[in-house]
Amino acid sequence: MFTVLVIEDESLLLEEVLEWLQYEGYNAIGAPNGIIGTEMALKQHPDVILSDIMMPHKDGYRVLLDIRTNPDTALTPFIFMSAKADRFDIRSGMELGADDYITKPFSREELLGTIRTRLNKQTLIEDKTEKALEELRRSIAYLLPHELRTPLVSIIGYGELLSLDASILSASKIQEMGLSIVESGNRLHHLIENYLLYAQIELLRSDRRQLEHLREERLDNPQQVIKYVTLYMAERAKRVSDIRFDLAPDTRIHVSHDSLKKILEEVLGNAFKFSKPGSPVELISVATGDVFTLQITDHGRGMTTDQVRKLGAYLQFDRRFHEQQGSGLGLTIANSLIDLHGGRMEIMSEHKVGTQITIAFQQDLSVD
Secondary structure (H helix, E strand, O other): OOEEEEEOOOHHHHHHHHHHHHHOOOEEEEEOOHHHHHHHHHHHOOOEEEEOOOOOOOOHHHHHHHHHOOOOOOOOOEEEEEOOOOHHHHHHHHHHOOOEEEEOOOOHHHHHHHHHHHHHHHHHHHHHHHHHHHHHHHHHHHHHHHHHHHHHHHHHHHHHHHHHHHHHOOHHHHHHHHHHHHHHHHHHHHHHHHHHHHHHHHHHHOOHHHHHHHHOOOEOOHHHHHHHHHHHHHHHHOOHHHEEEEOOOOOOEOOOHHHHHHHHHHHHHHHHHOOOOOOOEEEEEEEEOOEEEEEEEEOOOOOOHHHHHHOOOOOOOOOOOOOOOOOOOHHHHHHHHHHHOOOEEEEEEEOOOEEEEEEEEEEOOOOO
């Protein structure tokens, strides 16, 4: 049974609406003003909230603000019901986070239809979220143990061989084992660092002061950073001859040096990983107006439209058919860092053709 909270200071209307809802099988509860209504909402967590706007002591806008800033009720469908029906009032409510608006006087059918629509939409959202979480849980259950165990097995295995057979191993074999240990250690280090960074990013999203400070960061030489990181990643992948540059002159953009470096490492890492040696990886930057845009294009495996839509942390596609290293966290971290700096990232990809990632940041055109 769905619970509907009705906040209304007109007692006759409150009583009538509660009767309509109860007759339809809802668990209907009422509050005579905004103060009591907010307390009831935070305590009882209703499935839908109906609220008048013009009420003494605490109006509907303030009720909505309190509802939306509390984690337990932030996503609860909220419907305003009021005689205030001009465009400004409706827009004000929607900007604060209201889901719908019903104008007094309203009929029983109109009210019940509005509530049903909101509940149906909320159910669809919850089902979609649960499906995504289930896919995430399955992906984590498979990927995380695999990604942690694989380098650890290599490190422990070679370490045991060195400790037991060092006296009979040739210098070249010992060097080979040592390099394998270093490679596995670096892989494990990268994985751990990415998980820690992902957690830090999620914390940053809720820290307004840190977020404002981050968006004030400026970088004077993005072209130099792009070239340096690209050549470094290409050398590691033995793909330097595949790089194609067409970069705009240096400008000043709103992103930190460390963030841009990490973004490039993750995007380029994927470009090299999912395309074959000998195929070009192209980097083109353009500075137009107050926007700096960088496009990174590979001609590799690509993704389907559905895969691009579902792209997120801990998800890798077609892993059953293409064994590769990585947790699927890289592009999520890159996109999150871009978003934190007020930029945007777009992905265009075609299966078996390639992928183009467009990164855009605001230019800083101010004169020091």
